[in-house]
Each structure stands twice: as structure tokens, then as C-alpha cells.
Amino acid sequence: MKLAICSRTDRPQAIAAAADAAKRLRAKVEDVAEVTLDAPTLARDVAGAQVVCVFGGDGTMLRAARRIAPLGIPLLGVNLGRLGFLTGTSVDEFDGTMAEVLAGRYTCEDRTVAQATVTRAGATVYEGTALNDVVVARGAQVRAIHVDVRIDGEPFTVYWADGIVVATATGSTAYAMSVGGPLMLPTAADMLIVPVAPHLSFGNAVVLAPDQRVSLDVLDEPARISVDGQEEEDLRAGDRIEVRRSDVPARFVRTSTMRPFLQLLRQKILKEGDLAE
Numbered sequence: 001m002k003l004a005i006c007s008r009t010d011r012p013q014a015i016a017a018a019a020d021a022a023k024r025l026r027a028k029v030e031d032v033a034e035v036t037l038d039a040p041t042l043a044r045d046v047a048g049a050q051v052v053c054v055f056g057g058d059g060t061m062l063r064a065a066r067r068i069a070p071l072g073i074p075l076l077g078v079n080l081g082r083l084g085f086l087t088g089t090s091v092d093e094f095d096g097t098m099a100e101v102l103a104g105r106y107t108c109e110d111r112t113v114a115q116a117t118v119t120r121a122g123a124t125v126y127e128g129t130a131l132n133d134v135v136v137a138r139g140a141q142v143r144a145i146h147v148d149v150r151i152d153g154e155p156f157t158v159y160w161a162d163g164i165v166v167a168t169a170t171g172s173t174a175y176a177m178s179v180g181g182p183l184m185l186p187t188a189a190d191m192l193i194v195p196v197a198p199h200l201s202f203g204n205a206v207v208l209a210p211d212q213r214v215s216l217d218v219l220d221e222p223a224r225i226s227v228d229g230q231e232e233e234d235l236r237a238g239d240r241i242e243v244r245r246s247d248v249p250a251r252f253v254r255t256s257t258m259r260p261f262l263q264l265l266r267q268k269i270l271k272e273g274d275l276a277e
Helices: 012-025 042-046 058-071 094-102 261-268
Strands: 002-007 031-036 051-055 075-079 107-111 114-120 123-130 133-138 145-151 154-161 163-168 191-196 206-208 214-218 223-227 231-235 240-245 250-254
Touching: 002 012, 002 042, 002 058, 012 031, 012 051, 012 094, 031 042, 042 058, 051 058, 051 094, 058 075, 058 123, 058 250, 075 094, 114 133, 114 163, 114 223, 123 133, 123 223, 123 231, 133 145, 133 240, 145 163, 154 163, 154 191, 163 214
Parallel strands: 002 031, 002 051, 051 075, 075 250
Antiparallel strands: 107 250, 114 123, 114 240, 133 163, 133 223, 145 154, 145 214, 163 191, 191 206, 214 240, 223 231
């Protein structure tokens, strides 16, 4: 069995925790690869791994999903502090979780990944994937923008708003929720359209079926696209952003000892109980 231990080069605490975990794992597993998330050779470094253990928080998991999910390798998020929505275990619980994984007592949970493409004058100028959301929003000037939204090529509405969030079910607890979007269980294959501060526009969220595609035509500038809040590009009037469900999901390792999503939701958002329980 091959395992990969992954961390970011700009997170010294994560690097140290990952190195310590790799040392312990080598006493049980013959092939343990230590890799960095931003390495240009990442795909080659993790090739053949059954699981990639990602040390860091939810932000690191978002980055890992964009880079590793296309390879089809399951991810196990290892948080250095309190558990987030995307990390499945913590540094303190890691050895126990890995005992379950090494014994084969785990499953893989598929999460929808959004594929975004920006075209300008018929040419593709940006392509990216998002585990949480793709956001088209106003740029540096503090004013609303017009965005013409189509679903499967059919006109839906022209929003006049600060922005539009296209979120996966995983991302429904992130930016989309903060602007009034509904909660979706993370394994759902549907996606959401949620406007940000719409003015004289349709203000409700829209749930998309798994195979539907949404296009957003930017009618004003300055505007920007943000992918998982980590990759951003300037947009011009006339740009078209097409978002669809990726053919390849992100796969998350789950064991019976991990906290269920609804328990995390009650504790982190509804503030019911303590994560230490």
C-alpha cells in the first residue's frame, strides 16, 4: 500500500506535523511519500497512492481538492486544530484514524466539483475547478454589476447585484450560506445559484440539477471571478463564465469514528454542544 503525506510549504506547523506522521507511518507502511501541495511534480509524486493525507485546515483542503481530485485519489484531511467541515480528523486522532484506513475499514465519499471556464471573444482565457464555489462579483469600484444568467442555454434572468455565487453542495455552508443560500448535504450532486445583494432583481437561490449548466455573461466592468476564494482573475464586459459539474468528483476518506456532517453542523453553525464532546 502506498500513502502520500501532503502539506503546504507556507505552513511550518503543518510541515512539521506531516513529517512526524510520515515517520510513524513508515513503521507500518512500506511506501510513504512526503509531498508538498504546490510542487509542480505533485501528480507524479502521489501516483499510485491509495490515500493522500492532507495536513492543514479547510483552506488547504480546498487547494488539495483542486489539484488532487482530478487524479481520482481519495483525500484525508488532517486538521492541526479544531475540526472544520472538510477535514476528517485531527493530528491527535490521526494514528487512530489511520489504523482504520490500514485495516481497510473506510469508505470514500464523493463530493461534487464545479468546472468553470471563462471565454472572451470566443477564446478560453481561464479554466479552473472549485470544491466550494465560483463567484462572479464586482471589481474595485463599489457598485453593482449586471450579469445575464442562462441555464442550459435558456435565458433565466439578468441580475443587478454585487455578485453571483455558483456553489456546490459542499460550498453551501460557505459564502453561499452567508448571503442567504440554503443548506445542502455535502454528498448531493446539485449546485446552487445565489445572488449577492441583488437590487430590483430575483433574490431567491436556485437549485440546479446535477447535469445542468449555468452561464453568466458579464455586462459591466470592473468585475472579477473568484474560485474557492483562492484563485481570482479580472473579467471584462462581454466575458462568459460557464459552470458545470465536473466529471471527476473529489473523494473524501470516511471512517466510522469521524464526526457526521450533521453533528459538525450543529456544533459549528447552530452552536449546539462542544466539538470536544
